[in-house]
Structures are given as structure tokens and as C-alpha cells.
Amino acid sequence: MAKPNDKQLQMILEDMVIARTQAGRLWNLQRQGQVGTIAPIDGHEAAVVGAVHALEPESDWVLPQYREPLGLRRYGPEVLDTFMLYNLGHPAGGHIPDPVKVAPSQISLGASIPHAVGLAWGMSLKNESGVVLVFFGDGASSEGDFYEAGNLAGVLKAPVILFCINNQWAISTPTHLQTAADSFASKAEAFGIPGVTVDGNDPSAVYEAVFNARKRALNGKGPTLIEATVYRLGAHTTADDPTRYVPSDELSAAQEKDPVHAFIKDLTDRDLWSDTKQKEIETVALEIMDDAFEKAKNTPLSANSLMDHCFVSDTSRQLRQRSFLMESMGKSNE
Amino acid sequence: MSNKVSELSMLEAINETLHSEMARDERIVVLGEDVGRNGGVFRATEGLIEKFGESRVVDTPISEAAIAGSAVGLAMAGLVPVAEIQFLGFSYQAMHQIAGQIARLRYRTQSRFESQITIRAPFGGGVRTPELHSDSLEAQFANIPGLKIVLPSTASDAKGLLTSAIRDPDPVLFLEPLRGYRGIRDLVPDEEHIVPLGKANLIKKGDDVVIISWSYQVELSRRVAESLEGEGISAAVLDLRSIVPLDIEAISQIVSHCGRAVVVQEAPETGGFASEIIATINDECFWSLEAPVARVSGFDVPYPVGMLESLYVPDEARIRSAVLKTMENG
Secondary structure, three states, X not given: OOOOOHHHHHHHHHHHHHHXXXXXHHHHHHHOOOOOOOOXXXXXXHHHHHHHOOOOOOXXXXXXXXXXXXXXXXXOHHHHHHXXXXXXXXXXXXXXXXXXXXXXXOOOXXXXXXXXXXXXXXXXXXXXXXXXXXXXXXXXXXXXXXXXXXXXXXXXXXXXXXXXXXXXXEOOEEHHHHOOOOOOHHHHHHHOOOEEEEEOOOHHHHHHHHHHHHHHHHOOOOOEEEEEEOOOOOOOOOOOOHHHOOOHHHHHHHXXXXXXXXXXXXXHHOOOOOHHHHHHXXXXXXXXXXXXXXXXXXXXXXXXXXXXXXXXXXXXXXXXXXXXXXXXXXXXXX | OOOOEEEEEHHHXXXXXXXXXXXXXXXXXXXXXXXXXXXXXXXXXXXXXXXXXXXXXXXXXXXXXXXXXXXXXXXXXXXXXXXXXXXXXXXXXXXXXXXXXXOOHHHHOXXXXXXXXXXXXXXXXXXXXXXXXXXXXXXHHHOOOOOEEEOOOOHHHHHHHXXXXXXXOOOEEEEEEXXXXXXXXEEEEOOOOOOOOOOOEXXXXXXXXXXXXXXXXXXXXXXXXXXXXXXXXXXXXXXXXXXXXXOHHHHHHHHXXXXXXXXXXXXXXXXXXXXXXXXHHHHHHHHHOOOOOEXXXXXXXXXXXXXXXXXXXXOHHHHHHHHHHHHHOO
């Protein structure tokens, strides 16, 4: 079905509420100095959760940028578990275990877009049924990788969904300084692929757009560029002070359209949600996060991790460096 | 297995290796600019598209970043991409994908994903190419952990090392000397031929001085060493074959034996890989030296236009002069 049914709507809202609740906890953990820099998901929940609920985790890959992980609960608890390791700065935070089809966060803007195209292309070469959805932002669409990969995707008809979340800001740069194009979706024209603009505050609309793009990709018709328009309700990251540049009236107007609040109201009006349910899910969200954080903090870390996984086996020089490291720590080489 | 050999140019050896590896492993996909119908601008990929089809031999748009970046995705899908960057100087346009993504994919994902990716690229001077076609960038790549850098100097090694590169589970930058494509010919085993990465080759023994080099400069160094025999100087030549991994032991052994060394590279002097070799010699066998280690390099200017090229690229005379000076020292 192109439109989510009631059950799916409830699952989408659950995941949105969980993402929002956990984002608040994560922000506090950062402020307490317990985790590193965080890019809050606030305002992106409907776009991220709506999109991944139109995918099949068994067959479809998700390549995030870095703001999305809390919205990827549909792909399993391993995503949050790994994300908490990542937030701690633990090396295992880059290893989302097999067979979860989610790549770790990508710091280089737009750099995962050619990976997504290559992965989708590879899947079709191997006759594997499935699509790849890659998240990136309005700012990343100005990178060369976006144009090179979008162009290649069009030529190859790769089963990929280029999912641009336009949150109006690239740190402090507003969209009108990012592009003179009418929309980010309009850039699809240069790739010879469909470009769709969707209200990223409306999870049903996002679901439908991704559902259709997926169907099209699976039918061999190639990629789709989707622009989901949202408003970044939080800071760019915990290191950012948006009051320096976000006009307060504009932010207030965006808060009126907060996707989580709007969807709660929508489903409550339709008797698909309630205050009790809300409280229950918020409690669950924090329990899950606290568990994940405890597990992350208790994950062993060996000094060898500094040297591990560069190559499949050390070069002779790396072996010496590893020995030097161990000796300087007064420990035997494991 | 037969021990038959054929005399091939380095280009023919590379082409033959691509054919045999693609036949051996159906996961291999060759991608790049003009690698299909045209068989590559130097014909390194000639005949592949006819034999293995358009889905495994892919002419890409002119997009170095997308060639390197999509190779990451192909590897994630379980395929084995062998990408061509048409000239190494064009790799600047893929640098963020090669350095920032391919090289660190295993490390940043703790081996969830690995980059079994070979990137082939011709480089080096002496054939009067247009700008940016000849630059020797190996030292820049050597400063990127996670990337292996292989530079054959013979046709036989080109086959043996390319075979190893393609089969290596880590990313390999395989650099092919433009001047050697047709200018280097030697006997290449017909059957499967594997030269492990990280093993230097002492191509000429000697007792007085060792010339250490890689890629086409090995050929020039060998000629110099042979000419010096008649003058009573016994010069060894060590072909590094790869600079990452680096055969530290082989360097140490031969430098300790000779007590004198000259390192030859085509790249600019400052920050070149020759500096790394000399630092390695300091670490390993400084006290066996009888003279300071000399280096022969390009100059610290951008790779020049054709009419200035012969002044820039180290030639036999410059190598010879450095060897003689090293013999006089100490």
C-alpha cells in the first residue's frame, strides 16, 4: 500500500516519539559531559521515521548522514546500541553488526551518496532485490559527490533513493545562500530522474513518496530524488548556538508545525493515540536509551583497538608501532 | 603447471592479468573512463568488455569521485571493483573518496565493511603529456593510513603484483609508469603469477653502494648500476615494488651490506617518499653507513610542460652523479 495503514501510523508515531524523547536525553548527556558532540534530530523525526517505515529492513539499506540514527529504530535495537558507543567515542561505534543493513554515521557531507549508488548498482548486478536509501541535507546537495553520484545513478538506473532533508539550514547558512534552484528536488532534472518534493513534517506523505520511489526502483526504473522539507528545531549540534542566526519568529512559526506534536494530535483525534500511550512510550524510550548507554559504557576497550582494523593484518611498521604502544603502556602485547 | 613464459610489455602484462583475474573471479567489476568500448586510453582494458560484458566492464561518466565512491558501495555489496583513474593527476578529484572513505572504511567500521578495491592509475613523466598527466603523487597517498601503494617496474612484476592487489582484502593503489607501458618488456609467466605485496626485489646485487627506487626509476637505476660495473663500482639496485607496505628488512639488509645508499624518486624532493626511506635507514642501520644517504628527485616545482620535462625528471646522468658523489664521501 502506498499509504500507511492505522497500525503503521501508530508504529511511525511510536518511533517518532522515541526519537524525540531520546534526543532530549542525549542532549542532556552531552551537557553533562558524558558523550561527545551530538547533532539533534529535532524536527526531522517525521522525515526520517516516515522514510524508513516505507523500507524493508530485510532487503533495503539505509546510509545515514549523522542526524538520523535515533530515527532508525525500525532497523533494530543494534542501531541505538551502536550509536551510543559512537557517541562515547568507542571504536565499536562504527560497527553496526551484520545483518543490519545500516551504515554508520557519515561525517563527510554527501560522501555516502556515491557509496549508496555503488551499493545499489552492486545489488542489481548480483540480482539481489532491494533498494538503498541515502540521507543527506540541503547543504550536502552543494557537494560534488551529490552531482557526480546523482548523475551516475541516473545513467546506471541504480535502485537508489536520494533522500534530501531540507531543514532550511546548513549550520548557519540558509537555503537561499545554498542554491538558486527553485527546489532541491529540481536538481533531479539534470540527472534525468524524478525529483519529488514532500512535506517532511507529514510522515504519511514521506512514507508514500519513499514507497513509490522504492517500487519504481524495484521495477528497474532507477533512482528518485526526494526532498523532504522540514525545519531544524534544534541546534546544528551541541557545539552550535543557533540564536546567533535563526530568526526567532521563524523558529516560533516552525515550532507551531512541530512534526511530533502535529502527529500526536492527528492520531489522538483519530483515537489511534492517547496521553497514556504517550507516557508509556516516553518511559520505554528512556529505558531503552539508558540500557543502551549502560551497555556502551561497559563495553571493554583495549589499547590494541587503536591499531586494529586498519588493514586486515598489520604491516611490519604497524606491528612495531603496536609493540611500542604496548610497551609504553607497560602492558604485554595481546 | 607449465613454466612457460612470454615476452610482454608492461601494458600487455596488465591487460592479460585483468583478463585472467576476471575469468577467475566473477565478483570483479572493472570501472572507469573509456575502459569499455575503447579498451582504455592505453588499451590496458582491451578486450574485457567483449569477453565479460557491459555489466562487468563499465564505462563511467567523467566522475573520478563517483568512480572511487561507487567502488566503496560495490565492495559493500560483495563485489570486487577494479577501478581505473585515467591519469593519477586526476585522482585529486577523487581524493576525498580515496583518502577520506576508501582508506578508512575498514577502520571506521571495525571491519564490518572492507575495501577490496584496486585503483589502477598511470603516472610519471617522460612522455610529454599535457598538464597533470605525469605527476608522481605516491608520497601523498603514502601518508594516508589504510591504503596500499604498489608500483611495479617490470612486466613480470606488473602481473604478479596486480594479481596480489586485486586479491588483497584491503584497498590498493596500483601505479603504472607511463614510460614503462610499452618501454618495458620482459619475460612474464604464462600461468598464474603472484608476487606478494611488501616484498622488495634486489634486482642487482652489489657491494659498494645500493640504489633504492620504485617504478620506472628502477629501470634507470639498473642501467646506471650496470654501467658502473666497468668502472669498478659494485652497485646494488633494490626495487621496493610497494611503498606501503614497505619492506624495511630488505632496505636494512642491503644498506647495512653496502654502507652507502642513493634513493631515487621522480616526485618533488620535499616530502617525497625518498625522505621516508632515508628516515627508515636512520632508524634501522645508521651506524653501518659510511656516507650520508643521497637522494635524487624531481624539483620542488609543479610538474613542468613538455619542453622542460627532461630537465625535471631524474635521468641516468643525475643518478650516476649522485652515486659517484656518495662513493667519494666518507
